[in-house]
Amino acid sequence: MDAYLVFEDGETFSGQWIGSPKETLGEVVFTTGMTGYQEVMTDPSYAGQIVTFTYPLIGNYGTVMGESESDAPTCTGVVVSELFGGGENGLAVWLDRHGVPGLSGVDTRAVVRKIRSQGAMRGMFSSNPRPTVTGWPDPLSAEWVDSVSVRTPVFHPAKVSDASHIVLIDFGYKRSILQSLIEGGCQVTVVPWFWPPQKIESLDPDGLLFSNGPGDPKAMLPWVSGWVPLVQKIPTLGICLGHQILALAFGADTQRLPFGHRGSNHPVKELATEEVWMTSQNHGYAVCSDSLDLAVWELTHSHVNDGSVEGLAHRQYPIFTAQFHPEAHPGPEDAAGLFQRFIDRVNAAKEVKVYG
Numbered sequence: 191m192d193a194y195l196v197f198e199d200g201e202t203f204s205g206q207w208i209g210s211p212k213e214t215l216g217e218v219v220f221t222t223g224m225t226g227y228q229e230v231m232t233d234p235s236y237a238g239q240i241v242t243f244t245y246p247l248i249g250n251y252g253t254v255m256g257e258s259e260s261d262a263p264t265c266t267g268v269v270v271s272e273l274f275g276g277g278e279n280g281l282a283v284w285l286d287r288h289g290v291p292g293l294s295g296v297d298t299r300a301v302v303r304k305i306r307s308q309g310a311m312r313g314m315f316s317s318n319p320r321p322t323v324t325g326w327p328d329p330l331s332a333e334w335v336d337s338v339s340v341r342t343p344v345f346h347p348a349k350v351s352d353a354s355h356i357v358l359i360d361f362g363y364k365r366s367i368l369q370s371l372i373e374g375g376c377q378v379t380v381v382p383w384f385w386p387p388q389k390i391e392s393l394d395p396d397g398l399l400f401s402n403g404p405g406d407p408k409a410m411l412p413w414v415s416g417w418v419p420l421v422q423k424i425p426t427l428g429i430c431l432g433h434q435i436l437a438l439a440f441g442a443d444t445q446r447l448p449f450g451h452r453g454s455n456h457p458v459k460e461l462a463t464e465e466v467w468m469t470s471q472n473h474g475y476a477v478c479s480d481s482l483d484l485a486v487w488e489l490t491h492s493h494v495n496d497g498s499v500e501g502l503a504h505r506q507y508p509i510f511t512a513q514f515h516p517e518a519h520p521g522p523e524d525a526a527g528l529f530q531r532f533i534d535r536v537n538a539a540k541e542v543k544v545y546g
C-alpha cells in the first residue's frame with residue numbers, strides 16, 4: 191500500500207508501508223552503517239526519530255535474539271530503500287510485532303541529500319500525501335528521556351566477588367554499555383534518570399555512568415547542577431548524551447550539528463596518542479568547542495572529519511566523557527578500552543576508600 195514521508199516543509203517522498211502501517215511523526219535522521227539495523231532500531235537514543243538507512247538493502251539477515259540494545263525498537267519509524275523482510279524472524283514481522291511503522295521503496299539517497307543540504311528536519315508517515323499536522327514533537331522536552339528510562343532501580347550482580355559497584359544513571363542506556371561493565375567485573379545498579387542525587391549516593395557507588403539517551407541535552411538543564419556534587423567525588427564516565435550533560439554541568443554549551451553523526455565508521459582522534467579510532471556514533475548535538483573552558487576541561491578526542499568535540503576529561507574531578515559509543519554494537523571496537531580505563535580508575539578509588 192502506498193505511503194508517504196512528508197517533511198515539515200511539505201516535500202514528500204513516496205514508498206510502501208512496512209511494519210505497522212500507522213501515522214507517525216519524528217525528526218528524520220540518517221545512519222550510514224552497512225549492518226546493525228536491529229541494534230540501531232533498539233538504541234533508545236533514537237526515541238522520537240524516524241531513521242533512514244543509507245545502506246540500500248536492509249533486513250537481509252533477519253532479526254536475531256539477543257542482539258537488541260533494549261526490549262523493543264524505540265525509534266518512531268524506519269525508512270529503507272529495499273527491504274528484505276521475509277520469514278518469521280524477518281524485519282517486517284518484527285517491526286509489526288512491536289507496532290513500529292516503516293516505509294520501503296523510498297529514494298533514500300534523495301532523503302539524505304535533503305537532510306544534508308537543509309539540516310535536521312521533522313517529518314511524518316501517512317497514507318495521505320498532504321496530511322494535516324497538529325503539532326510537531328519537541329526534542330527539547332524531557333519526555334524523550336523519561337519515555338525510555340527505567341522507573342525503578344534494577345540491580346545486576348557481578349561475575350566476581352568484591353566487585354566495584356557502578357550506578358548507571360539511565361537516560362536511555364544501551365544494553366551493551368551495561369554488558370561492558372559486567373564483563374569488566376563490576377556490579378551495576380541502573381537507576382531512573384530522575385532519581386535525586388542523595389538517593390544515588392545512598393547506594394554507595396564506586397563509580398557513576400551517565401548513559402546515552404534521546405533528545406536535546408538541554409532538556410536536562412534544569413537537573414544538571416544537582417549532579418555536580420556527586421561527580422566531583424565519584425569516578426564518572428559519560429557516554430554520548432551523558433557526555434553532553436556533564437559538559438553542560440561544568441559550564442560548556444551544546445549545539446545541534448547540521449545533520450548529525452550516525453553510523454559505524456566515524457574516525458575519532460585521541461589527542462594524547464594521536465591514534466585514530468573508527469567509532470560507532472549516533473548523535474545530533476555536540477559540545478561547542480568554543481564554549482569549553484580549557485582550564486576546566488581537557489579536550490581528549492576530536493572528530494577527524496569536522497573537528498567536533500568527541501571526548502573530554504575534567505582537570506580537577508575524576509570525570510571523563512566520550513561523544514562516541516565505546517561499546518560499539520553496531521560497529522568497530524577500537525574504543526572499547528575506555529571501559530577498562532574507567533574500571534581501573536573506579537577500582538583504584540575503591541581501594542583508597544576501603545584501605546585509606
Ligand SMILES: NC(=O)CC[C@H](N)C(=O)O
Pocket residue numbers: 235401402403404405406407429430431432472473474475476
Ligand atoms: N546517543 C546519544 O546519547 C545521543 C545524544 C543526543 N540525543 C544527541 O542526539 O546528540
